[in-house]
Amino acid sequence: MPVTIHDVAQRAQVSASTVSRALSASHLVRGTTRDRVLAAAKELGYQPNPAARSLITGRTGNIGIVVPDLNNPFYTGVLRGVQARARQSGYAVFFADGEEDPAAEEALVRAMARQVDGVVVCAPFASDAQLRSLAAVTSLTLLNRRLRDIPAALMDSAGGMRQVVDHLAALGHHRCAYLNGPNNAWSNRERRRGLRAAAARAQLSVVEFGPFEPKFEGGVQAADLALADGVTAIIAYNDLMALGVLSRLADRGVAVPQEMSVVGFDNLLYAAVCAPPLTTVAMPMEAGGRAAVDLLLSGIDGAGDGAGSHRELTTNLIVRATTAAARSHSVSDDPRPMAGRGSHG
Amino acid sequence: MPVTIHDVAQRAQVSASTVSRALSASHLVRGTTRDRVLAAAKELGYQPNPAARSLITGRTGNIGIVVPDLNNPFYTGVLRGVQARARQSGYAVFFADGEEDPAAEEALVRAMARQVDGVVVCAPFASDAQLRSLAAVTSLTLLNRRLRDIPAALMDSAGGMRQVVDHLAALGHHRCAYLNGPNNAWSNRERRRGLRAAAARAQLSVVEFGPFEPKFEGGVQAADLALADGVTAIIAYNDLMALGVLSRLADRGVAVPQEMSVVGFDNLLYAAVCAPPLTTVAMPMEAGGRAAVDLLLSGIDGAGDGAGSHRELTTNLIVRATTAAARSHSVSDDPRPMAGRGSHG
DNA sequence: CCGGCGCTTGCAAACGTTTGTGGCAGAGAG
DNA sequence: CTCTCTGCCACAAACGTTTGCAAGCGCCGG
DSSP states (O other): OOOOHHHHHHHHTSOHHHHHHHHSSGGGSOHHHHHHHHHHHHHHTOOOOHHHHHHHHSOOSEEEEEESOTTSHHHHHHHHHHHHHHHHTTOEEEEEEOTTOHHHHHHHHHHHHTTOSOEEEESOOSOHHHHHHHHHHSOEEEESOOBTTBOEEEEOHHHHHHHHHHHHHHTTOOEEEEEOOOTTOHHHHHHHHHHHHHHHHHTOEEEEEOOOOSSHHHHHHHHHHHHHHTOSEEEESSHHHHHHHHHHHHHTTOOTTTTOEEEEEEOOHHHHHSSSOOEEEEOOHHHHHHHHHHHHHHHHTSOSGGGGOEEEEOOEEEOOSSOOOOOOSOSTTOOOOOOOOOOOO | OOOOHHHHHHHHTSOHHHHHHHHSSGGGSOHHHHHHHHHHHHHHTOOOOHHHHHHHHSOOSEEEEEESOTTSHHHHHHHHHHHHHHHHTTOEEEEEEOTTOHHHHHHHHHHHHTTOSOEEEESOOSOHHHHHHHHHHSOEEEESOOBTTBOEEEEOHHHHHHHHHHHHHHTTOOEEEEEOOOTTOHHHHHHHHHHHHHHHHHTOEEEEEOOOOSSHHHHHHHHHHHHHHTOSEEEESSHHHHHHHHHHHHHTTOOTTTTOEEEEEEOOHHHHHSSSOOEEEEOOHHHHHHHHHHHHHHHHTSOSGGGGOEEEEOOEEEOOSSOOOOOSOTTTTOOOOOOOOOBOO
């Protein structure tokens, strides 16, 4: 039923191979015949059969992406970037949600392997060994995970954390809490690493909690712990957790930012529009997705040098309304009578 | 390099066709040889080449989905449902973001058409004619768009709106605003239709504004208009807009729900966790995605009767903290000279 | 005038799988 | 014992495309 290359060939009075060449390696056919072929193809609405093409070329024109949790807007951001960049190069994208399960991640990549030219694995939970074994079965690019000999797009979480620390120190904070995300998340390890280094330099003492689920509920849970410790600032692993913290603090009548500063990571839409607007580190989500596809494609089309190429993306602290000067550290002389909910700014 | 069916055949001492049958129509081969083949396939780690298979069968084992805006968590919800249900039946899913552009939607579906067995188009912006022409090129299923002869999963927006109206009427509201989403969105038309019918019955007068962009900013913009009209309740097209309304009302010092009730649609995560938690109509996002794939697959695998099958999903009002009894109606004794936007009868 | 070269094109093989057809063997019936 | 039928399997064609190879042809230089 669908129109094949032979239909076009017949209409253009040439052989199928000429049609094929006219459509791909156009410099191999004479100008006039090429025009004839193109016209015929257009009139018939010819669309090459990707299965047949891929069978012989060994390439599919598809890439895959697997993310840990589609409910987190961070990943939908990189998804947008991935899809836009892929489309720009004529690639279609397979998508799958690993649901934060290493085994599922691996299974999904393996299932995709036969029909894609490569897959970008986003902030994977899988182990190094699992990832390496996956790299053997298809071309791999990582996002926010560093592994020797596997290309990756990396967001500078440590640098973002340094900015956070400088910001808090400048506001006179001396003791803050860090709410850990998942331990096996590279981003969390980077943030912690950056935090420790910068905090030591800035003479900021840090107490860590967690790990917690990197979600709203995790933040709610963590808030009470941090509050009990008497810190003046809370740095959450990501915005979702920070929003949970904000919500819990409001419930407990702790005024933000007067009594407690809060900062998150990611710069989700909701960080900008919640009350009060959240101070956070902007992660380049779409740019990260595009960069990952860049690397993947250059590893596929290109000379294949890219085995060890990593791309770093910068991050920026965005100061909004949840950070302020540390309260003159007299926790005791503040009676704090009010139990109301945090007011809108 | 990858292992083919012939490698398996050689190892199992049978022909390639026997391997093929052993793996698919297993009842056509003797038990002992089948076991031998299966063992050989397993030892070699054989994975059939989907391109070759699809070339001969004409089926791909893939489906596609195109959504209007990946930044809206509503669509990521249905994406999850789609992917889960597809995976359950062994289908992989292509994904694309139409970016609310009818032309892009159509182009994306056409691009997918050759490599999928069907595509679910999510709340499409494309015209009826465009959709029909797409249905000719591949198997189509719609989500939240009703069109004769094209299967669809539909969420009962009108029913949800009826619940909203009953709720507001019971709280003593007499005049409310509806903030329209995009005019060409079926969901918006349904919500408006349900609203008009229910409002007439409940003696609730309604003033409409918009259409607005179905996003946070649209809600911010709309809030001022509704406020100027003196309504006691605002029904937003979706939660994103409702959150924008909430934010703007807070900025303007209007207490919610004491001075103004607000209700949204969708029941996003953020509706539950914002302050105050939003009263909203829960849309079955994942279930909708699953239902759409159900329909699509039954149209593909099944007898193909499904041409006209529509599946309705129920919706439920979730009462939280943004709705309360109407303020003692000062509306009547308040002259309020300002000119509102177009209202209806 | 002839040999060779470059440009253009057709022929045919190949990619890995599914599936229709036919053959062989064994069993059951006459 | 022979005929037929059935179960099991191999052979080969086909799906639509790309690509190596060779052939036709005109042109140029010798």
